Amino acid sequence: MNRKLKKGLQVAFEPPTPTRKREFLNAIPQTKISNISFLRFQSMYIPKYVWGIFGLVFGIALVGGCFLEKNVLWIVSALIPFVALCVITENARSDVYLMSELEMTARFSLKSVLLARMAILGLSHMLLLIFLIPVCAIYNSMSIFQTGLYLLLPYVLTTTIGLWAVRKTHGMESMYLCMGIAIGISEMNLFAQRIFPVIYEMRYISIWLIALIVLIILFTKEMRKNIKRTEELAWNLF
Amino acid sequence: MDLEEQYDKIYRYCYFKLHHQEMAEDITQETFLRFLEDTAYCEKGQKLRYLYTIAHNLCIDVYRRKQTELLTDELLEDDKEDEILTGIAIKEALLRLTKEEQEILLLRYVNEVPVSDICSILKVSRFSLYRKTKKALKQLQEILGKEDF
Numbered sequence: 001m002n003r004k005l006k007k008g009l010q011v012a013f014e015p016p017t018p019t020r021k022r023e024f025l026n027a028i029p030q031t032k033i034s035n036i037s038f039l040r041f042q043s044m045y046i047p048k049y050v051w052g053i054f055g056l057v058f059g060i061a062l063v064g065g066c067f068l069e070k071n072v073l074w075i076v077s078a079l080i081p082f083v084a085l086c087v088i089t090e091n092a093r094s095d096v097y098l099m100s101e102l103e104m105t106a107r108f109s110l111k112s113v114l115l116a117r118m119a120i121l122g123l124s125h126m127l128l129l130i131f132l133i134p135v136c137a138i139y140n141s142m143s144i145f146q147t148g149l150y151l152l153l154p155y156v157l158t159t160t161i162g163l164w165a166v167r168k169t170h171g172m173e174s175m176y177l178c179m180g181i182a183i184g185i186s187e188m189n190l191f192a193q194r195i196f197p198v199i200y201e202m203r204y205i206s207i208w209l210i211a212l213i214v215l216i217i218l219f220t221k222e223m224r225k226n227i228k229r230t231e232e233l234a235w236n237l238f
Numbered sequence: 239m240d241l242e243e244q245y246d247k248i249y250r251y252c253y254f255k256l257h258h259q260e261m262a263e264d265i266t267q268e269t270f271l272r273f274l275e276d277t278a279y280c281e282k283g284q285k286l287r288y289l290y291t292i293a294h295n296l297c298i299d300v301y302r303r304k305q306t307e308l309l310t311d312e313l314l315e316d317d318k319e320d321e322i323l324t325g326i327a328i329k330e331a332l333l334r335l336t337k338e339e340q341e342i343l344l345l346r347y348v349n350e351v352p353v354s355d356i357c358s359i360l361k362v363s364r365f366s367l368y369r370k371t372k373k374a375l376k377q378l379q380e381i382l383g384k385e386d387f
Contacts, residue, residue, distance in 0.1 A: 002379075005328070005378070005379070005382070006347055008327070008328035009328055009332075009343060009344075009347050009348055010347075010348050011328070011329075012328040012329040012332055013250060013254060013344050013348045014250070015249060015250050015253035015254070015259065015262065016253075016259045018245075018246075018249050018259075018263050018266070019259075019263065020263055020267070021242075021245055021246075021249070021263075024245075024267050024270070025241060025242060025245060028241075028270065028271075028274060
């Protein structure tokens with residue numbers, strides 16, 4: 001709709017300022033749920049396998065890097081796409097199980113529920129990466145910055161392609177596609193490390209950095225599109 | 239649900255129905271009191287639909303009681319006070335639409351009520367609402383187009 005027309009409609013329908021609004025609203029008790037409680041409740045609905053994968057990657061890095069003193073960068077970077085897969089599956093869960101319609105009628109909007117869960121997962125993954133980057137860099141010739149790039153890139157790549165895939169496909173199909181994407185990126189990571197180790201050299205760092213920036217931009221765009229998709233499809237009969 | 243935001247929207251809706259500031263505010267407050275009384279229903283979701291349905295029914299009750307003394311004077315007075323040119327042009331164009339078309343435009347584009355809720359409030363199907371909205375918008379744009387809007 002034309003923005004000018006919409007603005008004009010708002011002006012045309014504008015009633016006189018209410019005179020007793022404040023007194024009325026102050027007089028009625030309002031039961032509100034705080035943001036922290038909302039996040040706490042939502043964290044309970046995140047499936048256990050998500051935390052299982054989180055724990056597995058954390059455990060491998062801890063045991064391999066800290067106790068066995070091995071270079072765990074390549075194992076961790078191959079596992080990172082599966083951590084990212086959790087974000088996508090969580091994002092598409094209501095669509096996969098055909099629950100979107102039902103969730104739209106629930107107390108909290110699907111958008112706020114998804115945003116809360118993404119915030120929880122995003123924060124936990126950020127903490128995981130903060131732990132993983134130095135652990136992977138200890139027994140490796142690479143700097144912390146390089147290690148960070150090699151871990152972040154597969155993560156962002158998986159989430160970006162995965163979010164695009166769930167937007168384009170529906171139901172269980174999207175879940176299988178996302179798993180395929182995660183496995184593909186993981187394999188590609190191992191393959192590149194074994195066959196073309198040259199791409200991990202310092203002279204190519206600028207290309208990695210540019211690729212990461214481009215992927216972050218694409219990820220933001222995809223995330224925005226996915227969030228928009230959760231809002232009710234206005235004319236979904238057509 | 240942000241009660242303050244909804245208060246303004248319900249008040250706007252009631253004012254559109256009744257064209258009387260005091261009465262619209264009374265009905266808005268009555269709507270909220272009735273809405274808050276029945277918390278069990280609120281927990282099941284669809285709060286917005288419930289809220290508008292109460293307001294709609296209360297406005298109909300008032301309209302039935304006071305049909306003889308419709309306060310059109312206040313609306314005209316408002317028109318005079320309205321200094322925004324676009325607002326006046328659209329307000330005049332809106333008067334040429336049916337009451338139902340005006341209500342649809344108010345709910346959909348001003349109060350931003352979801353389509354499913356509007357269907358429930360007006361008791362029409364999605365298809366019907368889609369057609370009516372298209373028709374109302376087309377008519378409005380035609381009227382405004384003629385006036386070089």
